[in-house]
Amino acid sequence: MGSPTSNFITAPESLDSKHFNHLNPEDLRTKAHKAVDFIADYYKNIESYPVGSQAQPGYLKNRLPETPPDTPESFDTILKDVQNDLIPGITHFLSPNFFGYFPASVSSAAFIGEILCTGFNANGFKWIGSPAVTELEMVVMDWLGVMLKLPKSFMFSGSGGGVVHSTTSEAILSTIVVARDRVLNEIGIENIGKLVVYGSDQTHSTYKKACKIAEADVEEGTTSTTAVDPVKDLAEVANKYNIWVHVDGAYGGNACICPEYRPFLDGIEKVDSLSLSPHKWLLCYTECCCMWRVRLDGELHGLASGDVARFRPLRLWFVLRSYGVANLQNHIRSDVQMAITFERLVKSDVRLEIVVPQRFSLVCFRLKQLNGFDSSYTESLNKKLLERVNSTGRVYLTHTVVAGIYMLRFVVGATLTEEGHVINAWEVIREMVNTIVNEF
């Protein structure tokens, strides 16, 4: 290489503004070590915070300035504000006393994977953008496919394949669009108003959103009080009418890596697509939703990732290797075992009833409807129970309504949860049942 050829080049020292240490490796090292310690300490002390945030609407606006600073603030100042201003507004999904929604399962392995993913900032929006991103996605999707014993038609090593999406919404939307276009190719776009998406009455609101985006109507089909539809029977009917069948195994689907749960996927060879979210039960942190499709076409990546695609499969790869299949199966079984323990505790109390039999690591229960009280009164008592339990800050549960019945949901799955936490949670619930009953 020669030396610069022109004499009008600005000397580097004139570009002072570039020297902010944006990415000085030693500066980054020091600060990132502090951030890691912050998170490790957060996990160590997580039980000292109320599980559900007790913040009131607008709390943060009042604590932060209305405009950004004109000059830099120190790292330590910002970190202190995270502790004082943000943490009180966080509901601690990772607390061992969190039993709400669905599990937010995480692990050191996935945390490491995410640090590396962020650090590389690699962009797999197409193969050439970073071959490792696209190819690692193919490897982990097939690995997970092997663990689930998926047919070859779903595998890259067969005639299908898949994508690691960020969310179920994204996965579902991309599936509905492909399914819609397959039908519209046959019936013409002027008939778009006739499209219908069938789902069980247990279907996640995600579907309704995705259908709205893609312009299709939704009808509730099967009415079911269990969270698992019979794949084989539905697929056989759907195949007759050329209906695209998607199986959303968001949470429970993860359990199918265990032979004893695999029967839930019987008939999977008759469906068109499958999704499940390792962020829900395979220790991956949000956002990690895997979606397989048979007869993969070139569009899969494009629809999924848009203009940027992070190195998302890295997390799942770290988890699968750090645990191995056997330990991941045991992890699922351990959570289920704890749910069984909780169900037994509920059954031991005559004032409560199990509304939906325990499945996977979920238990749905409520205060019984007592003679002489109507159902809306029972509902109000159960609402009161949930509020009281959550306002202690010692545990966090959520609720659902199925077939008109309001019930409390207890999901085991936060990574730090051990059996002692389940027993403590039961004690809190029992205590609150006592206070409510004593108010009669």
Next chain:
Amino acid sequence: MGSPTSNFITAPESLDSKHFNHLNPEDLRTKAHKAVDFIADYYKNIESYPVGSQAQPGYLKNRLPETPPDTPESFDTILKDVQNDLIPGITHFLSPNFFGYFPASVSSAAFIGEILCTGFNANGFKWIGSPAVTELEMVVMDWLGVMLKLPKSFMFSGSGGGVVHSTTSEAILSTIVVARDRVLNEIGIENIGKLVVYGSDQTHSTYKKACKIAEADVEEGTTSTTAVDPVKDLAEVANKYNIWVHVDGAYGGNACICPEYRPFLDGIEKVDSLSLSPHKWLLCYTECCCMWRVRLDGELHGLASGDVARFRPLRLWFVLRSYGVANLQNHIRSDVQMAITFERLVKSDVRLEIVVPQRFSLVCFRLKQLNGFDSSYTESLNKKLLERVNSTGRVYLTHTVVAGIYMLRFVVGATLTEEGHVINAWEVIREMVNTIVNEF
């Protein structure tokens, strides 16, 4: 609290499978420090790697096993594989010698923000899920709005608001759906086939994808050789016909935090929505795309985030506070200054021409069409130039085609780039021009 009431509770020691150290704080601390050091060292040594990956299709599949391990592998083994198997498949967007696509701008501040975002695993899918996530998003969207001098109609403190999306695709899709539904409410769904989205011929492929998903046709409208359409004029015409106007300021929009670039947003008070991506030029790492909309409705969050919403605004908040507005303005100006330097160097060589005048930090140039040679021959020479330049591994450029003319793109914006890198890149290009010219 009382003690456990039942005697059938399984003793905790029988749940061995739970004790994998999934999230043991000290285990996490040790490993995460190693991961941070790995990334700090990666940044320190990033210039030792070829900028563009030299991997061949399928390279990774051949290096990794076809099935996941049944038992755990050690952290050090996996990290070694990242170094040996993954890094060769990465195109180093963060290399100071990367001048391709649009800038992948990052910073220690955003890296820290992302470590915390991951660590908390907070989920703002609705306010109650974690108030801090929703409220911090409102704060940073308004802060950035202040920096861009947006009208009150775009601000939460006014009558609008916004969302930190992951990608432009997501932002655009949510906008197109809202715009579509506004029109369909008036004309009826049976007319969906009549919907048209107008965009300039410079429009990103993202739009075409989003339109396909929402079922609308695309027409190219204005033909422009500059990347900036006149917002005010277009909005005035569109307002007459009740057309939804969206301004996508993906990359250049970031520059509007500088008073000298703000005129590009003149007329913004006449449009319906605006998006820009701080991950492109405001040091945020992918994925961070801000989208504002006037007359915000309750759906905004729902359509955006789906079933999970990470604590994404945290990164932008860390960046805005760590730099302050003045330094962020200087950062933009410094990149532009380096692009001007590069343009001067190109102009100093009579064999080359600037095809599109330098705008922001982008320079588009090519080998001139020489007398006696047709345009397709010129194109093949320029393709050869790009291939040769990239195959050195010393720099990475991409190309574009505007109005039928193939040209090379040189974008300054990788965080580590200093003027010396721009001059070195020019030397590599000149060297390759020499070899091509000498082959005549």
